[in-house]
Amino acid sequence: MLDWIAGIGAANIAKVRSFGRATLMLFGAVIAKPQLVKNVPLTIKQIYVVGVQSLLIIVVSGLFIGMVMALQGYTILVGYGAEGSLGPMVALSLLRELGPVVTALLFAGRAGSALTAEIGLMKATEQLSSLEMMAIDPLRRIIAPRLWAGMISMPMLTLIFSAVGILGGHLVGVDWLGVDSGSYWSIMQSTVEWNKDVMNGIIKSLVFAFVIVWIATYKGYDSVPTSEGISKATTQTVVLSSLAVLGLDFVLTALMFGIE
Amino acid sequence: MKSRKAELLVGVFVLLAIAAGLMLALKVANQTMSGKGETYVLKAKFDNIGGLKVRSAVKVGGVTVGRVDSITLSSNDFTPIVSMSIAKKYDKFPETSSVSILTSGLLGEQYIGLQPGFSMDGIKDLADGDFVEDTKSALVLEDLIGQFLFSKK
Numbered sequence: 342m343l344d345w346i347a348g349i350g351a352a353n354i355a356k357v358r359s360f361g362r363a364t365l366m367l368f369g370a371v372i373a374k375p376q377l378v379k380n381v382p383l384t385i386k387q388i389y390v391v392g393v394q395s396l397l398i399i400v401v402s403g404l405f406i407g408m409v410m411a412l413q414g415y416t417i418l419v420g421y422g423a424e425g426s427l428g429p430m431v432a433l434s435l436l437r438e439l440g441p442v443v444t445a446l447l448f449a450g451r452a453g454s455a456l457t458a459e460i461g462l463m464k465a466t467e468q469l470s471s472l473e474m475m476a477i478d479p480l481r482r483i484i485a486p487r488l489w490a491g492m493i494s495m496p497m498l499t500l501i502f503s504a505v506g507i508l509g510g511h512l513v514g515v516d517w518l519g520v521d522s523g524s525y526w527s528i529m530q531s532t533v534e535w536n537k538d539v540m541n542g543i544i545k546s547l548v549f550a551f552v553i554v555w556i557a558t559y560k561g562y563d564s565v566p567t568s569e570g571i572s573k574a575t576t577q578t579v580v581l582s583s584l585a586v587l588g589l590d591f592v593l594t595a596l597m598f599g600i601e
Numbered sequence: 602m603k604s605r606k607a608e609l610l611v612g613v614f615v616l617l618a619i620a621a622g623l624m625l626a627l628k629v630a631n632q633t634m635s636g637k638g639e640t641y642v643l644k645a646k647f648d649n650i651g652g653l654k655v656r657s658a659v660k661v662g663g664v665t666v667g668r669v670d671s672i673t674l675s676s677n678d679f680t681p682i683v684s685m686s687i688a689k690k691y692d693k694f695p696e697t698s699s700v701s702i703l704t705s706g707l708l709g710e711q712y713i714g715l716q717p718g719f720s721m722d723g724i725k726d727l728a729d730g731d732f733v734e735d736t737k738s739a740l741v742l743e744d745l746i747g748q749f750l751f752s753k754k
Contacts, residue, residue, distance in 0.1 A: 393610045
């Protein structure tokens, strides 16, 4: 009985400790002694790995999500004779919710898991320790460029996702189902506001990017350096960051759009 | 060579993102048309504004000339005061103009219709901060149904 209670306490203490380690890692990577000039080429390389290589899946899923939304929205809106509102429906749901959230989920699956596996394998093959032996701080050399690359790539991926989705909605709604092209764009233009809708979507995606790359790099950095430990860390990255994104999305939506 | 390819593709990626942002700004949010440009303020008192919202359009004959800036309740007589910002290039509305709250379509959003009045000698143009005296309130469907039901007797 006493062991059981002690076990609960130990588990909680371990949670808090890992949170503290994650925060220390973040501070070590981002705040302590920034080396901007040296890190720029590394960051660009990571933007290539994290952003450019995620581009295909983002564009394809954005296109299809826009097309599906136009198709579904049309079948419902046409019953009220309101198919002109298809444009704002597609645009607002993409810009406010689906763009940031789906991009973040795809990003967590495509790039977050890869980050964890890469850093975990670096740890397992003792590349991180050898960097330390050469007096190079792995936090700054390995973690920091990946953090920044994720933070830079995610908003851009979200913008591309939303834009492609709106074009996909246009493809299905206007070119296939015959909604008037003028009303698709003009009602969209009168409904969508730059500050309220587009900027809030970008802010959301920045928050999501931060959470995802933080979890991904921490899980890799803190993983047990065995093949089993790396696979566990990768799974945890995807599960944790997806849950964090969905939970945070509710909080952010309530803050941004909840009460007018 | 490898790093040059990466840099090139990152450049393409950034350009794509800028293009997407520009498309969202110009084509979706219509940033250039909204807000910017010289405006002046007209005010109007209504009995009931119905579903009018801030940023609703102000139209003259279907042409959008401005937007609703703010909706407040007058503390004296508890009637809503709507202030609208109208584009400066439309600044020749006579004092006899009237505003009414209209609905676009059966279930559409509500907007303010501005009906320019007649102008002749001795009637000035509406200036910044003026009240439009002649107003018609929003058509509230519930009131209409109520009137219809009770007029049957």
